[in-house]
Amino acid sequence: MIWTTEQEYIDFAFPDDNTKTINDVIQLMVDNGIGSSDVCINILKTANPSVDWSI
């Protein structure tokens, strides 16, 4: 199933923490060396442009 909302990204990254936001997902990606926040945002938006992104 393809994610269609930001919340699905958040739930995947932080399955046991309902306080997290999409910015925490981006920070997780940055901390894992994937790239700057801009790079990480671009990766997510490129993968799924139909999501109503807040970032």
Added chain:
Amino acid sequence: MSFTQTRTTTSNHSEYVYYQGSTSLDHSANQTNGNAVGGANVALAIGYLYLSAASAYINYRSFLSFDLSNIPVCEIESATLILTRYNTSANDFDIYIVASEASDDVGTSDYQDGITGASGFPFTDDVTLYKDSAWTVGGTSQGDIRTTTLNSNALSDIKSAMGSGKFKLALLNTYDYNDTYTSLSAVSAFVIKGPMFYSTQDSTTTNHPQLRITTKHTSFKISADTSFKGGNHTIK
């Protein structure tokens, strides 16, 4: 009488190129051009990033360059690549070291064209290996320094670059190099799988990729009654 001398050269530029697709990791590897470069990223990636429910399939290749133009041409005994781990070994797999002709700045067009000999995918039989077999990087933690000895292909190309140019190499993961992504059970995560190293964009220069070259020289004793009568003489 002969003696050896060791010089360590820090990479003048190192950066990754990746292709992000929505089909499969194999499809992403089988592309001529990447669609992004590492830019300011302080890490070099060689593996993959896979997010199944986002349909994100990213294959990474890293390109390293060493400027040897200030090193006089001489015989080489050995060469060692020195890399500093950026990530832990939790998601490691083997990598290959191959000859590169990437542009100095590294661009998306280097994704395939930056690999010497590669004219299509897979390029397993077309590239020049700088290490005869896959490299199991080892180390466990961020900051661990890893070294590997390069082969005679590398020594030949290093010698060619000495005094005049740059020695370039590419790092490819085993699934990319061997075209075996289709047999991989990729793990979906917000993590790049495979070993990662510090790039030349890191602020700490000692973390940058390094090339240690051991050169060999022959010395001779000048007789006590040798005399120089004009002309230019160079003694090294």
